[in-house]
Amino acid sequence: MDLQIIGQRARRASRQLARADTARKDAALIALADALLVCQDEILRANAEDVAQAKARGAEAHFIDRLTLTPQRLQAMAHDVRAVAGLPDPVGEVFDQTVLPNGLRLHKRRVPIGVLGVIYEARPNVTTDVAALALKSGNAVILRGGSDNLNSNRALVQVIHQALCRAELPADAVQLIEDTDRARVLELLKLSDYVDLIIPRGGAALHRLCREHSTIPVITGGMGINHIYVDATADQDKALDVVYNAKVSKPTVCNALGTLLVHAEIAPAFLPRLAARLVERAVELRCDPRALAILQSAGYPLLRLADEATDWDTEWLALILGVKIVDSLDEAIAFIQAHTLEHSDGICAQDPQVIARFIHEIDSSAVFVNASTRFNDGGQFGLGAEVAISTQRIHARGPMGLRELTSYKWVCEGDGHVRW
């Protein structure tokens, strides 16, 4: 279908959705959660086609795994949709209420953004996740999934449409671009008459494409070169736990640790203890010369001298960790400022002045004190769910939940007030 028509339909649906009350939106979400289980056979059949095609193409095992739906995964997806139904509705919230000296009554009222364009790759659960968050926040959404899961997405969107109809909400509130030609992505990025916000969910290349070609605001994020600085005043036992967790608990995600900075004073004691933990998971360490010397003495088996031209600026997404010794808080801060992507950076320290300076000067979407960077997540931060983790500096930073999918309008009430 023509993208202009998809856009017009989305705009029209977004107006209806913006006015829909919470009960109706929740009814649609519950209907969707139910339908994911009732229609399980059709969805799994469609997904099996995608999987068969991917296998025929010789796709890698981890790709196939991400693509594959199972009854358990559908249950998890239904559970997530139901959880969104349980979250508070941000739309209509009144805030910043005031009465001006001239008697005008002023407040802001939260409204949906309007129409979202979400571009993502092969992970069918994103389809229901994003649809649920958009619906609850009163936004229409145009989905552009990968060609690899087109059959799965078609089946899922059909189920979403049934749920919308059951709740008497417009099916056009969730539309899928079925044409998998890459030119459609570029067209979507220019659809500024009908789309208010583009949310890319994918790698660096997708984000760059969106930033360079979109005439619509884009949420940039989902990439991190994250640091933890272990200060001389750190509680070393806790620092060990935090660093180990940040690196190994899920190394393939954007809030995992990239580079560890250790104060020279404690490095000789701290690094060998850390090595004893990291070796269990075969973490490769890319070290500056001083850290290398200490870790070589400790007999760590997976050591490399860091290539300073590239290693400090690489998002590993793997069991690799950069390690560098610094002589001061200043050096740590300067290093982080030079290399961070402003996703998640942290400090382990006990001295309140050191902590305060770190918080003041490090300007990432989330700054952690004696806690793992892995907490930078909508669920962990209590938002209930997230549509993205933003590393840009306007609209929203860090995890974006339902509230971050809204805008606001000013309401100004008078009694014949005029301005001369």
Next chain:
Amino acid sequence: MDLQIIGQRARRASRQLARADTARKDAALIALADALLVCQDEILRANAEDVAQAKARGAEAHFIDRLTLTPQRLQAMAHDVRAVAGLPDPVGEVFDQTVLPNGLRLHKRRVPIGVLGVIYEARPNVTTDVAALALKSGNAVILRGGSDNLNSNRALVQVIHQALCRAELPADAVQLIEDTDRARVLELLKLSDYVDLIIPRGGAALHRLCREHSTIPVITGGMGINHIYVDATADQDKALDVVYNAKVSKPTVCNALGTLLVHAEIAPAFLPRLAARLVERAVELRCDPRALAILQSAGYPLLRLADEATDWDTEWLALILGVKIVDSLDEAIAFIQAHTLEHSDGICAQDPQVIARFIHEIDSSAVFVNASTRFNDGGQFGLGAEVAISTQRIHARGPMGLRELTSYKWVCEGDGHVRW
């Protein structure tokens, strides 16, 4: 100077500015306000060159007027800068504080956006206004003024640099692109490594240029096709005042009234009374057939049948008013939704249910009830000052003051917390 270098310097300065305390920023602002008066002669001399060049080019009188500085205007500019010094500093504000069930302490902390790029036309006061707002909110700014006021802007930026130096803040916090080649604007719009937000201050063409070419987020705004709907339940005396004020108090600005909608029930009484007011200011009325008939009977001298294909979608910026009779609130809402640019739309009514529906369904940056659309302004809304009025739906809508020039970071404090 090379724009890459300007960008790098701005980024560096923005880091220093982000850490500057309120007293230092205010000291720079006070120094600037003082210097605008002390250096009056140099500034006026530079401005006289711009004015002479504009006159030699045969520029129109209103253009020359906007361009011209006088001692009184410099005093007003100094007063505005001083007012910004008196506003509360948004940077460092802590909000959304919470303790999670696992004991993690979470809050958000307001931080500057970083580096702003402001593109504007011939009005030298914008230079000091924008510099003051950027400085107070901790942002560095790259200014691209029009070629028509290059000499004035050079002189003003020199004064700004002196003030920054006096307060020991980096001069690079405010930089002017002196090369007036249009290609520099396009280059600025692609400087995404160093610039975080583009704020165009000018007409529709400038906004379109920015939206289409920028790889940096752009604040869209500053244009309005604004409506007031006079309901059958309106207090007609108050509605007369509101409509008259919204149209004639300053017709050249974006919050002025564009189209008046009147309920059919009261139109025969209301329109002739309104006409009796509007005739004083020779307002031209472009009417739908029913309104035309009523106003012809009333003998209004400046009537035209509206061209429905264009008149409802034109921003007049002049003493012209569209007038249309509607039969219901529904019709008024549908008409506004079809033609508004979502800047400022209002209703005059007494029935609370009618008012509630209007507020619920009209989704403009500001919605007015029994008050003039002319109040959509940072100063009027109590923000102290404004850098723009946004009509886009992300980051900020309506008047943007100091707080709207900030972002936030999450701060998450634990005691060795990890996530498995």
